[in-house]
Amino acid sequence: WIAPKTGTDCALALGFANVIIAEGLYDRDFVGQWCHGFDEFAAHVARYTPEYVAEFCGVSADDVRTAARWFGRAQAAALVSGRGIDQSGRNVAPTHRAICCLRAITGNVDKPGACIITEMSDFTTEVELEMTDEMAPEHKARCLNTPFTPLQCYEGYAKVQKVTERLGCRLPTRYMTSAHPDLVLRAMETGEPYPVRALIVNATNPLLTYADTHRVFNALMGLDLIVVIDYYLTPTASIADFVLPCAGAIERPLFQQHGGVANIAYGGPAAVEPYYERRSDYDIFRALGLRLGQTEAWPHETFKDALEDVLTRAGMTWEEYCERGMYFRPPVPFKYLYPDETGNPRGFATTTGKIELASEILPDFGGQRLPEPVPCLSLCSDELIARAAACGGAHLSMVTGARKQPYNASMYFNNPKFRKSSPHPAVEISPATAQRLGLRAGDTVEVATDKGSARFVLEVRTMRDDMVSVDYGWWHPEWTPGAPDFGGMWESNVNCLTSCSVATGEPMIGTWWYNAIDCVIRKVDETLSWQDDPCAKDSASAGKDGAR
Template identity: 35%
Template sequence: MTTRETRQTFCGLCHPRCGLLLHFENGKAVRVEGDPDHPISRGSICARGKLMVDHLYHPQRLNYPLKRVGERGSGQWQRVSWDQALDEVAEQLDRLRTQFGPETLMFTHGTHRTYHWPGRRFFNLFGSPNMCGANNICMCPTLAVEYATYGGFAGSDVRNSQCVVVWGRGASQSDPILGYQALLAAKHNGAKIIVVDPRRIAEVKQADQWLQIRPGTDVALMLGWIRVIIEEKLFDRDFVKQWTVGFDQLRRAVAAYPPDLVAKITWLTPQQVTDSARLYATTRPAAFPWGFGIDKQGINATQAARARSILRAITGNLDVAGGERLGWPEPLGRIIGDDLLEMNGALSAKQRAKQLGAAQYPFFGFPGWERNVKANSRLPYQYMHPPQADMTSMAHIRAVFGAVLTGKPYPVTAAISLANNPILALPNSRRVYQALKSLQLYVVSDYYLTPSAALADYVFPAASTVERSELWLVPGFCVACPQGLEPLYERRDDYQFWRGLAVRLGQQDHWPWETVEQVFDHRLAPVGLTFQTLIKSRGLFGRAEPKRYRQFGFGTPSGKVELRSRIFKALGCEPLPVYREAYPDLVADPEMAVQYPLVLITGSRFMPMYHTEQRQIPPARQSVPDPLVTLHPATAAKLGLGEGDWARITTPQGSIRQRVHLSDSIHPRMVDSQHGWWFPEREESDPTLFGVFESNANVLCPDSAATCSPEIGSWPHTALICRVEPE
């Protein structure tokens, strides 16, 4: 007799936590569909969510802790218990801490597959300031910049907007259920749409204006917009006068960016520059959402985030319906935030000073974070939480891996990676590989044995999102994400991983909760809820009031929007946005333009893959069987390449191979290379490592100081020079 059951749960195969219904037969999940009663996703799921059952039962999933027994990377493992693995890891960490100091331990984390705050809590109590990962190129830089500019991260109210600027943001591929549907709703309601992207993405079909910008020149266009808006007096005069500082300095700074010059820099026309600036400034309320394409452009990333923040402010779109919402609405601000769970006060000033890379990139280290926290303290917590250290105070990977390889300024000998695949997630992939190989202790928790995990000493099996619970808390709502089933085999959530290590290393007094749901109850207590009661109510929603800055001011040193940033100035960074040429080699050495005639972007999202994930899942791989590099047909013809041919892409940093895809959606002078590619069907052992260097776009990406943003060290995944040749 067949028994059937349906359970509410959630997806987590990309950033949103869309509601799922997981259908069971005889105790086994057999099918998944969207939950029509979910208050946010309302029954919709994307192609990634449909892979959940394949992911849950995939034969290559990690199900038990593994211990390396052969040479590092040899593919020789021994199954061990969780207790044995945690005991041995804790023993080795304690020994290395005694020998080298707690700063000898580093961490790399991924993108929202874990709870995040437990890792920071563990590291603060352990005594190491060296947490790093992909934060420097994904939302976190923007978060830190917005705190310095107006005291908090702004969430774009796209659905209620009359003008939406889609800049470096392809939600149709990265966030199709929430972000893209919000854009379509705005368009349906009559909003004007401006798309700034070097590719003709799906959003262009909705656009009133499409600006096919030269990659890496976004700051120049933003400065051109600001100049037009100021010269033509299209800014919000009352807001600028009452609530900003530095306007006159800004006016003088942008005077150097007339439309003719901006057009020359960006591959646009002067008319496009002026028309788009006017449309944005005169159509209110306007929303200018965050986009990954801004944060990953290297040398200009930080200043692009600054310029976008300034545009939002001077046009009067801060904290208005249909514009950029600020702060936590009642009662959501009373829920205990991740920042309070991090226990940042446990890390001493002496240990903070040892954070690798902070001297060169102070704004994204403890010096910048401390200034943002101090400025934020003028605001009530329930209105604006301070910035999370986990997202705005990071060691820099180049300095950290340098310490691994050289022992300077001190030895870094141990690393932990959770939901992160550093060889594919970080730039200069071969150097990352050498650093991982050089560690005395490398510990990984993940779903699958990835190329990076293949170099580990211990590998822990991570629970899928449907095998654990989560509290989905953002400034608009708080939704309980229930566990769909008990973890299969010996998989565990990352709270259990961190707590298991913590109690073995003397931190037990600071981890009073045995399960993560007990933590959620603690967080929800100020609003009189438990995790289980929140599940039953289907969510808690905020009651937003516009323009609360009139009551509280802004969480900056001046209490106003800082068009000229005092925090940047104090840290030796440019206080006003500046444009830097993204291709300095072409200026210093014109011969480089002959050797590398094309402009490369990487990191474009594509369904159903997400970063380095889903490569081993058959339906996903059938959809995209090979890594693709997109060329304009005219460009490919000149190179002797056709659809499906294997081509070699080369930058000054390295070389990879991918299959050619022809499309007139990109500029003839451009190349678009898919990222995150490895081959789970290949041999595990080193040097093959699942073919990790063959088609991995991060092999092409540098991490030198000359190519990273000087404020936070963002490395470039776009605006690279390259050549493409037949393989």
């Protein structure tokens, strides 16, 4: 467990590459045939020695060497990444690039036991169902992102599509064109470049799960219309003009297809018909589409009928899919060796047909030719840090939103058993950090940035020193919905501290910072509503309070 400082994963990966190249552990044959820019990359990582990385990342140089050698000497190895590095702002793209370069120089690409390149689905893909090709050019031209995130827009998608289609693949458009929250909020606030006056909220609770809660609240409160599709009167639903009750997970069929970029889907039939007047998302949007004249786009009366049609191309019936619980065809390895129309190996989805350790296309979008870490985001002014220090507080690095059972984002807080087993929103620090700051498990602490503050209960965990991990998504479903408390949204909501500014985000796609943010933390004497919460102490009482 290397446990680098938050936001330094890119440097750690480049340190691995330094060791692997310096000690000759790279796959010479694969690099020679299928990697572009190796000499340039090798020169780039030369300064990321284990000693340099140890100081930069706050880790042991020996650990860097040991882990790099394990990876470099393996017959086959996989590097798996997740939400941590996906939400570190400007470091997201270079970190993923560095990890991809590590896979490439060791030959751990598209071979058994390593990182397999997925194939397009046999069934109808998500990008086809989106019908983005039906959008008029003048509508695509009004994409809010275009001047700010050159890859996260329709023009950027079109350029990348030409490359990915070399391998017969198409990425779902929505992932690479969805509007940046900062720009949507700006359009709500200012009407620029055009006014956004209405919002449909589906499968999210933005007042808790979106960055900069104060700003999100003010922007949403200024809209002319909000429609929320949800199970409960969440804080967001409590400010809506209309709330449409959504069918629950077991009241609708499931077909999870991972964006249509892999040949796998899992799920099955609905267990029961929707109770009361609940409707599936499909029913709601189909009805809206039909009212708008989109008759040809919604030929299937039910969600089940639509999914059955999606499977037709794959040669599987809906009944077979429900019996198995999935559709799966294992990807074939070494696809880059398949002959193209000229009889030559088709290679990879890049401009050169090789894995580009030095990218030939990303600089066109404001990205780096070679992966290099950038400084982490600072949201704490000198004045805030000084005030915290004067109160016995400390200035630390923060990660937010670690997925923790039994909750999921802002879901399941109404479950009495869950609340009894996990009763309060927590800030986690290491034993050494707790001792240094004079804090103990169970203390009430305030965490703050210049954006705002929130209060939590302290827990001590085995984790890296001098950092904090802060829960998110906490609210009281049993409280009376709406103003003034909005389910306790302002008390322990870490997104009161975060920012989605496109100006400080990743330059190609605008990824903002939920991790590797600085904060101040201090002990406070106040008791939180969670610490005097009947739902956390007595499940029977919780059921009664929830009913009330």
